[in-house]
Amino acid sequence: xxxxxxxxxxxxxxxxxxLALDGQDARALTAPTLSPEALGILFDSxxxxxxxxxxxxxxxxxxxxxxxxxGQDIWDKPVDLSPNTLNIIKxxxxxxxxxxxxxxxxxxxxxxxxxxxxxxxxxxxxxxxALLKDKDTGIVTYHKHAxxxxxYCQVACPYNVPKFDxxxxxxxIVKCQLCDHLIAEDKTPACCSVCPTGAALFGxxxxxxxxxxxxxxxxxxxxxxxxxxxxxxxxxxxNAAPEYVPHVYGEKELGGTQVMFMSAVSFDKFALPDFPDKxxxxxxxxxxxxxxTGMIFPLAVLAGLMFIVKKNTQQEETKTAEKEKxxxxxxxx
Amino acid sequence: MSKxxxxxxxxxxxxxxxxxxxxxxxxxxxxxxxxxxxGSVSNLNDGYPWGIWISYDVVVGTAFAxxxxxxxxxxYVLNKGEYHPLVRPAxxxxxxxxxxxxxxxxxxxxxxxxxxxxxxxxxxxxxSVMFEVAMCITTYILVLWLEFAPAxxxxxxxxxxxxxxxxxxxxxxxxxxxxxxxxQSSLGTMMLLAGFKLDPxxxxxxxxVLFLLTAIFMGFAMVxxxxxxxxRVYRLGDETSMLAKVSRIMSWILGFYLVxxxxxxxxxxxxxxxxxxxxxxxxxxxxxxxxxxSFFILTFYRKVLTPRLLFIAAIAVMIGGSLYRxxxxxxxYNPGNxxxxxxxxxEQMITYGLIAIxxxxxxxxxKYFPVFSAHEPAVSTK
Numbered sequence: 001x002x003x004x005x006x007x008x009x010x011x012x013x014x015x016x017x018x019l020a021l022d023g024q025d026a027r028a029l030t031a032p033t034l035s036p037e038a039l040g041i042l043f044d045s046x047x048x049x050x051x052x053x054x055x056x057x058x059x060x061x062x063x064x065x066x067x068x069x070x071g072q073d074i075w076d077k078p079v080d081l082s083p084n085t086l087n088i089i090k091x092x093x094x095x096x097x098x099x100x101x102x103x104x105x106x107x108x109x110x111x112x113x114x115x116x117x118x119x120x121x122x123x124x125x126x127x128x129x130a131l132l133k134d135k136d137t138g139i140v141t142y143h144k145h146a147x148x149x150x151x152y153c154q155v156a157c158p159y160n161v162p163k164f165d166x167x168x169x170x171x172x173i174v175k176c177q178l179c180d181h182l183i184a185e186d187k188t189p190a191c192c193s194v195c196p197t198g199a200a201l202f203g204x205x206x207x208x209x210x211x212x213x214x215x216x217x218x219x220x221x222x223x224x225x226x227x228x229x230x231x232x233x234x235x236x237x238x239n240a241a242p243e244y245v246p247h248v249y250g251e252k253e254l255g256g257t258q259v260m261f262m263s264a265v266s267f268d269k270f271a272l273p274d275f276p277d278k279x280x281x282x283x284x285x286x287x288x289x290x291x292x293t294g295m296i297f298p299l300a301v302l303a304g305l306m307f308i309v310k311k312n313t314q315q316e317e318t319k320t321a322e323k324e325k326x327x328x329x330x331x332x333x
Numbered sequence: 334m335s336k337x338x339x340x341x342x343x344x345x346x347x348x349x350x351x352x353x354x355x356x357x358x359x360x361x362x363x364x365x366x367x368x369x370x371x372g373s374v375s376n377l378n379d380g381y382p383w384g385i386w387i388s389y390d391v392v393v394g395t396a397f398a399x400x401x402x403x404x405x406x407x408x409y410v411l412n413k414g415e416y417h418p419l420v421r422p423a424x425x426x427x428x429x430x431x432x433x434x435x436x437x438x439x440x441x442x443x444x445x446x447x448x449x450x451x452x453x454x455x456x457x458x459x460x461s462v463m464f465e466v467a468m469c470i471t472t473y474i475l476v477l478w479l480e481f482a483p484a485x486x487x488x489x490x491x492x493x494x495x496x497x498x499x500x501x502x503x504x505x506x507x508x509x510x511x512x513x514x515x516x517q518s519s520l521g522t523m524m525l526l527a528g529f530k531l532d533p534x535x536x537x538x539x540x541x542v543l544f545l546l547t548a549i550f551m552g553f554a555m556v557x558x559x560x561x562x563x564x565r566v567y568r569l570g571d572e573t574s575m576l577a578k579v580s581r582i583m584s585w586i587l588g589f590y591l592v593x594x595x596x597x598x599x600x601x602x603x604x605x606x607x608x609x610x611x612x613x614x615x616x617x618x619x620x621x622x623x624x625x626x627s628f629f630i631l632t633f634y635r636k637v638l639t640p641r642l643l644f645i646a647a648i649a650v651m652i653g654g655s656l657y658r659x660x661x662x663x664x665x666y667n668p669g670n671x672x673x674x675x676x677x678x679x680e681q682m683i684t685y686g687l688i689a690i691x692x693x694x695x696x697x698x699x700k701y702f703p704v705f706s707a708h709e710p711a712v713s714t715k
Contacts, residue, residue, distance in 0.1 A: 080670070082379075121526050127464035128450040129457070146450045149443025151382035152463045156526040160668055163379050164443060166372035171443045254528075271669065273529055280528040283538060285460055287522055292465065298515060306507035309409045313503055316414055 032255075034118050038138035039178060040205040040258030041113075041192060042212060045265070046101050046242040047226065048109040048199035050089055054191035058087040061179055061190035080112075083165035086176040087113040087191050092269045101242055101264035108263060110270040111191070111200060114161045114176040115250060115257035116140050119279040122153035122162060130173070138205070138258050139180050144172045158254060158275065178258075188230045195229065203231030205258050212248045212262060215241070255279040337421055337703035339488065340567055344697060352693035359686015362679040363440055371443060374679040380672020381663070383441075385684050388662035390437035392520055393655045394687075395470070398430025399552030400559065401477060402513040407582070409506045416575065418706035421484060422563065423556050425704055428477040429691045435474050437687055438467075462523045469516035476508045484702045517548035524661050532665035534607060534617045539597050540661070546590040547654045553583035554627075554650035561644045569705055577638045580646060584631035587624055587650065594621065613665050620660060623653030 059066065059076060066076035067084045078085040090112060095105035102108075120140050122131045130147035133140050142162075153162045153173060165171040179189035187193065192202035201208070211231065218224055218241035228235040242264045249267045250260035253275040261267065268274065291297055366374045377384045400423035407413045408420055439445050450456045451467050458464050479498070486495035521544025524531055537543075557576045564572055598604055598617075607617045627649035634642055663674065676684075699705060 121528070124458075124460050125463060125526055127458055127461040127467055128447075128453075130450075144444075146447065146456050147444050148447045148450060149445070150441075150463060151443065152461070152523075152526075154379060154382040155524075155530070156528075158528050158530075160380065160670060164382065165370075166375070166377055166379075166443075167370050168372075169368070169370045170446075171370070273669075275529070280526050284462065284522060284525045287525065287538065287541065288460065288462060288465070288519075292459075298511060301514075302507055302511045305410060305510050306504055308412075309506045309510075310503040312409050312412045312414075313506075315412075 032119050032133075034205060034256060034258075035136055035138050036204075036206060037136040038118075038205040038258055039183065040116060040138070040203070040208055040260065041111075041178075041189070042201045042203070042208040043111045043259065043261050044199050044201070044215070044226075045108050045110055045261065045263035045270075046199075046244070047197045047239065048089065048111070049197055050091060050109045051196065052089055053194045053196065054111065054200055055085070055087055055089060057190040057194040058176075059085075061182060062086060081161060081163055083163045083168075083171070083174045085163075086174065087111065090270070092265065094269075103265045103269065106265070108265045108269065109199075110261065110263075110272075112159075112161075113191075113259065114140060114178070115159055115259040116176075116178060117254060117257050117279070119255040119281050121156035121158060121254075121279065121281045124281040124285060125152040125156035127152070134180075137178075137180070137183070139178045139183075140175075141177050141180060142173050142175060147173055149173075156280075158273070158280065188233070192229055198226050198228035198235075198237055201227060201230065205260075207231050208260065209248075209251070212251070212260065215262060216244060216246065216248070218244075252277045255282065337418075337484070337487070337706050339703050340700045340705060342700055344700060346696070349693055349696055352689035352696075355682075355689035356686045356693065359683045359689070362683050363686075365679070366440060366683070371441075374677065374683070376674055376677045376680060378672060378674065380668040380670060381666070381674035383662060384674060384680060385663070385676045386437050386441040386680070388659055389684050390441075390687055391434045392658045392662050394430055394434050394437075395520075396517065396548045396551040396654060396658060397555045397651070398427040398434070399513055399517065399548045400424075400556040401427030401480070401552075402510065402517075403549055403552035404556060405480070405506055405509050407579075410510060416579065418572075419556055419560060419575065419579070421481070421704050421706075422559060422699070423552075424477065424481050425484075425695060425698055426555065426559055426691075428474075428481050429694050431470065431474045431477055433687045433691055435470065437684075438470075440683060462519050462526070466516045466519050466523065469512045469519070473509070473512040473516070476505055476512060479505050480509050484704060488702050513548065514545065518542065518545040520544050520548075520658075521661070524666075527666060530666055530668050531661065532613050532667070533601065533603050534598065534613060535661045535665045537597055537601065539593065543590065543594060543597075543657070546586060546593070547657055550583050550586045550590065550624075550650055551654040553579055553586070554647040554654070557583075557643060557647040558651060561640060561647070563699070563705070567699070567705065571640075573638070573640050573643065576640075576643055577635070580631050580638070580643060581635065583650065584628055584635075587628045587631070591621065591624060591628065613660075616656070616660055616664055620653055620656040623649045623656065627653065 064086060065084050067078035067082055069077050069079055078088055081088055090110050091107055092110065093107045094103060097105065097107045099106040100108065116139055120133055123133050123140060127150065128146045128148055130143050131140060131153055132143065149171065151164055154164060161175050163174045182189060188202045192200045208231065220241050220243040222241055223238050224241050225236040226239050227233065228237055244262055244264055245266055247267065248260050248262055249272055250257035255277065362374050371377055375384060404416060404420045404423040408416050442448065482498055483495060486498060518541035521540035525540055527536065557580055560572050560576055563569060598607055607614050627646040630642055630646040
């Protein structure tokens with residue numbers, strides 16, 4: 001059976017509708033890599049004294065309301081990241097909780113916030129590009145004018161960072177944006193700018209990585225200079241080097257994160273999962289990409305389907321028509 | 334081939350009235366959701382941002398609504414014209430299943446007024462599985478209504494419209510087969526991003542294949558389930574022999590699915606956790622047990638299939654398939670940090686209400702529009 005020109009055009013018209021879905025595919029199928037200009041934070045758990053100054057200044061800088069818990073409404077006391085809290089210092093304790101940075105009978109602090117993944121699941125997940133990763137700074141930003149509130153980002157985020165106020169009539173997704181409004185004014189993110197010990201240190205990720213290598217090489221007990229606020233602030237403090245675990249969290253986890261952690265206790269104590277190096281986003285992307293890139297497969301299948309259906313329905317019609325004809329003739333006889 | 338006819342008869346039956354009551358309750362809670370927020374009616378939280386509105390109404394519900402998809406595939410693509418009488422009833426159920434899944438999404442998304450962003454080319458994220466699913470389901474709802482439109486044309490004698498429809502129907506059917514293939518598999522791909530939050534018994538790169546296969550056999554099971562009930566309720570002709578043939582095909586797909594499912598578990602070394610006696614291990618076994626039971630009924634009793642056995646086999650598939658999908662989206666999903674979720678009563682009421690609307694609309698449509706082919710009960714044909 002030949003395809004008539006008219007039919008071909010009809011098929012093509014149908015295909016055009018789907019063709020509109022074809023993306024200007026900027027991102028290759030391989031996972032994205034770290035931009036040389038990427039900005040991030042190095043959190044050194046051994047330097048943190050748990051003063052919570054970063055939490056207070058974060059609320060100020062981002063106009064976030066306080067989180068009242070434990071039956072009081074006097075001061076901000078969040079228990080975890082929440083729709084009101086973008087940044088939190090959490091404490092690990094074990095046994096008597098006496099010694100700082102000890103795994104048994106000790107305690108240690110961790111800072112939780114958006115880690116600004118190199119290959120962020122949330123950005124891959126968001127259907128309407130409400131979450132974007134800046135090409136240069138690598139900051140993952142949220143844009144409420146686009147967000148439809150589907151919450152796929154919450155499902156996708158391996159660190160449970162994005163929050164959503166379910167009790168609000170028309171909520172937004174809430175997460176740390178690395179104070180990009182302050183960075184735009186050449187300032188340091190609020191949390192790092194007030195950290196008195198340099199536990200939260202702002203800088204370019206490539207430079208922060210050099211700093212982590214320096215700290216990994218330090219001889220425990222020896223006095224070293226530690227930069228405070230940001231790598232280029234010129235401010236330093238002198239500290240005795242602790243015994244770091246030989247692992248910088250965020251260096252490789254799921255393709256890496258721009259907020260990295262160093263610590264003297266192992267990271268599973270902070271409930272930071274032992275993730276593989278390959279991001280979940282890249283697995284998802286390669287499957288979707290293999291099927292849908294350029295919509296070539298789906299369109300070919302559609303064309304085939306339409307052709308077969310057309311053929312089958314026409315056969316059916318002829319059969320029915322013949323039958324009816326036969327019936328009529330029989331009746332006449 | 335006999336032509337489809339409207340059944341006629343009383344609209345306000347007991348079933349219809351009960352369904353209306355449920356819908357009214359759901360409407361009340363839906364209003365509450367839009368006035369006071371999602372939290373006022375649901376137990377959804379930051380750990381479990383998706384509850385039964387997504388996992389039942391969309392993920393399980395659209396699989397049940399795959400009857401139209403599989404019957405179109407059989408009749409128009411594989412050219413099995415003998416099943417033609419099953420197409421229109423299946424399409425009708427699919428049409429309501431998908432439409433109400435769409436409604437449910439609107440209730441679920443937090444910023445519904447911004448939903449138009451999905452259709453702005455500069456906002457579209459072509460890497461997002463959610464985007465693809467949203468596009469496919471939206472288009473498919475439209476396609477389903479158009480696929481069913483010949484029934485409207487017959488009822489209201491819209492000759493011109495019918496002629497126009499006949500000219501493009503091949504394109505609609507083609508789309509009606511392509512779109513579910515795309516988004517049903519993507520519903521599986523969607524949970525790949527959940528990573529460690531989804532138990533390894535379910536988190537695998539094979540998710541899209543498993544989701545597509547569950548959609549297909551759940552679609553078949555729904556056709557059998559629905560036809561068995563409607564032939565009894567509306568005293569239509571006996572369709573057992575036709576349904577038995579349909580379930581033969583379903584059993585092949587079931588077998589294929591089970592091989593892939595277990596091969597995948599063995600390959601990834603997860604057999605131990607499947608038989609560990611843990612809650613999730615047992616959920617895995619339960620889910621597959623339902624499917625295996627059905628597979629055995631359809632294979633070993635194929636010569637003596639009574640309507641009752643057929644019905645049991647279909648229900649077992651529906652339960653097994655739904656359990657699989659519930660497991661992936663809620664039960665085996667654990668965000669950690671001590672988060673828990675169980676749907677609240679109002680949340681459940683909204684879901685029940687949507688199911689009730691589906692049933693009510695179905696009974697209304699089969700009485701008002703030509704859906705069932707008017708073959709007489711088997712006894713009186715000769």
